[in-house]
Amino acid sequence: MSDAETPDQGCRNLRWALALFDGLVSGGVRRVVLSPGSRSTPLVLAAQRQPLIELTPILDERSAAFFALGLAQASARPVALLCTSGSALAHWFPAVIESSESGVPLILLSADRPPELRGWGANQTIDQTRLFGGFTRECHDPGPAEEGPAALKAIRALGLRAALVSRGPRPGPVHLNLPFREPLVPGPSCTAEPFRAFGGAEAGPHDGSELRSSAMDQACCFDTPQWPQELTTLLRGRGIICCGPMMPSDAAAEAIFACAELLDAPVLADPLSGLRFRTATAARITRYDSLLRNPEAAAALRPDWVIRFGGTAVSKTLSGWIEDVPSILVDPAERWTDPNHDVIARISADPIAFCRLLQTRIERNAQGPWIERWAAAEQTLDRLASAFLQQSPWCEGHLIADLLERLPAGDGLFCANSLPIRQLDTWSGQSDKPLRVFGHRGASGIDGQSSTLSGLNAGRIAPTRGVTGLLGDLSFIHDLSGLLLMERLDRPCIVLNNGGGRIFDALPQRGLPGFEPLWRTPQRVQPEALARAFGLAHRSVDDASGFAQAWAEAIDAGMRAEPAGLIEVRLDAELSLRTHRAFWNGVREQSIIESE
Incomplete structure (x- = not known):
């Protein structure tokens, strides 16, 4: 390529950023929340040219990060955050922590100065690599923008990888630190267009189709020899199903209540479990925080086992009451949500796969009307609360x-x-x-x-x-x-x-x-x-x-x-x-x- 044909640095930056966004869109990103700055200009220009991306500018980086967190929670899609270099991305940290701990997919796109300026006192330049430590699922610093098919293919693949990693099987934030050399704005002769991933000139830009990581049905992980007989014996006793913060699908919610019926186990539904505010079933219990403050009830309802879905429940009373009770933790993200250190089995499966597994391993519990006893106590608490509020x-x-x-x-x-x-x-x-x-x-x-x-x-x-x-x-x-x-x-x-x-x-x-x-x-x-x-x-x-x-x-x-x-x-x-x-x-x- 002659000097006349070599694109200027601004054009090289833009083409590279366009390839990155093609990968992000392929992985499901549709929203970008940005805080205005200079060094991030190539990324902003690329996002503007991507027809499937909606841009939302927010001045304060901390506010922008929590806004993006809400976007991702509500839409169940990864959302990209974009900011300039320096201290800007440090303001994301609280939201990044929440994203990591609650499993919400975020893509962190931080613009940076090029490597030759780091550590030399250059303006608005800090060490941004791995700034968020262990709170990100992955962190990448691919270096400055390069020209050529191989470089564009590589950065597109990184965008796709970031989006897919952020959404599972252990959802959370992924950090891409992206250094850009000046000039940041392409010259008037730049002909950058939305990136074509594969094929020749007839291959158009991204058509809106979306890729996802896939995994085999997790129930396949438990064949007959691997299912411990001790669990079968344990589940013959009286137990409870504790559902902490999560966002289950309708099918997952139905599976949990089917599991409750099979085991004759009440479902203690946290307000953030996605199970408290939907069609009621006899198995659902909501007044447990008050109920378990009654010493007689706390003793009489003490379970032999606990099956846990979701995060740690809001109720400290509940968490203290189930301490020292053998627990089975069901979590497709393989998190160690076990503050009481009582988990005897951690099962990597979603509720649907786990309940399907139970149906092949466990016979219907015939201990007695355990759910009915809990439901009667719940009704008593309903009456007490109603009468109390009236006066x-x-x-x-x-x-x-x-x-x-x-x-x-x-x-x-x-x-x-x-x-x-x-x-x-x-x-x-x-x-x-x-x-x-x-x-x-x-x-x-x-x-x-x-x-x-x-x-x-x-x-x-x-x-x-x-x-x-x-x-x-x-x-x-x-x-x-x-x-x-x-x-x-x-x-x-x-x-x-x-x-x-x-x-x-x-x-x-x-x-x-x-x-x-x-x-x-x-x-x-x-x-x-x-x-x-x-x-x-x-x-x-x-x-x-x-x-x-x-x-x-x-x-x-x-x-x-x-x-x-x-x-x-x-x-x-x-x-x-x-x-x-x-x-x-x-x-x-x-x-x-x-x-x-």
Whole structure:
């Protein structure tokens, strides 16, 4: 190739980036969330030229990362993050941790300075390679853009690999660190077009078809000699099925309940399990956090074994109660979700494959009406909770019940960590209404909640419609830049304002010297003023009628394509603490379990 025919560096960068994006699209990437910068220009230009990519610019990298996390959770697709060099990608770290721990697919595209500038004091240049350590599934630094078919084929393959690795069998973040030499903008004679992966000139750009990694049916891993006889013997006893945070398909949910019927085992469904808010079955139990505070019930219902699906349950009461009970962990991602160290068998299979396996190994459990006993206790707790709320001052329990009643079937709910998710766990109870409940229980942080809520709404797919947010006041304050994204929401963000980190009121730290500033972190921020600054509607409520009106106004605004805005729920924290303690004390003193 003559000098006249050699493309300039800017054109070389663009062609290389186009090949990368062809691979990403082949692996299922359709959304790119970028924070503007200079060094990432070739990647932005390539994404603009890829017709199957939708670009979303967000100024703050931390907010962008949590927005992308919400997009990926809602759409069940890998989402690409894009930023410039330097400290920019360090702001992704909290979301990368959550992505890794909760198994959400993200592709981290960090632009970088070329190798000859690293370690020489060049501007906006740090060591970006392997910045995220063990939290990424893979990390690649392919070097600067090169010209030629082999180089383009290699970078396309890397894009495809990154997308496929991010989505399974152990989903999570994949980091591609991409150095670019200047000039970053191609010259006017550059003829870069969407990359053609294979074939001659007649082969067009990517047509939208998508590749996936595939694996054999995981049930094949367990032939008769490999299935331990000890498990068959163990499962003849009385057991429970604990389902923590996960997003099961309808078929997987049906398989779990079929497994429960086969084993005569109740399904303890976490609010984030995907099993609590769907058509009810006799096996589903939701009030276990309150039920197990009753000493008589906790002793009478003690299981011989536990089968676990999903992550660690929200309920600390449940986790403590099943300690020292032999557990079977079923997880296709092969994670060691075993904080009590009680797992005696870890089975790498999805719920469908595992339940199919059980049907070939286990006979129907004939111990007795174990599920019925649990269901009767659940009904007793339902009556106790209903009677208690009828006579108690308005509190989070009333709000949760009212919110779940008002959410349309098919909607989503994003529940923040700390008190909101625990309130939902305590007060939601049984419901036939199909809802998708999202949360961040991978690392259980309070950061990025507003941005995630916006990402969930932007990435929602049928049958999920709008996604409402339920945040605490500290979660809300922690992600103020996320308010920039809320103008797009047609469902409200509900903020429980109790004046700070009130979860510590129920923990041993209460009463320590310096408790207020060092643990509770009281705050006097006015959500109304913040909403006004960001152009959002604000509605403040402190009782049932006020919430009903605020909800109706917010939903009406969303239907008019206006921002649904904020609903601030003002709560008396001390009254709330006394109310919850009164309920749990009442549960402890009741006779809940009938004698066998």
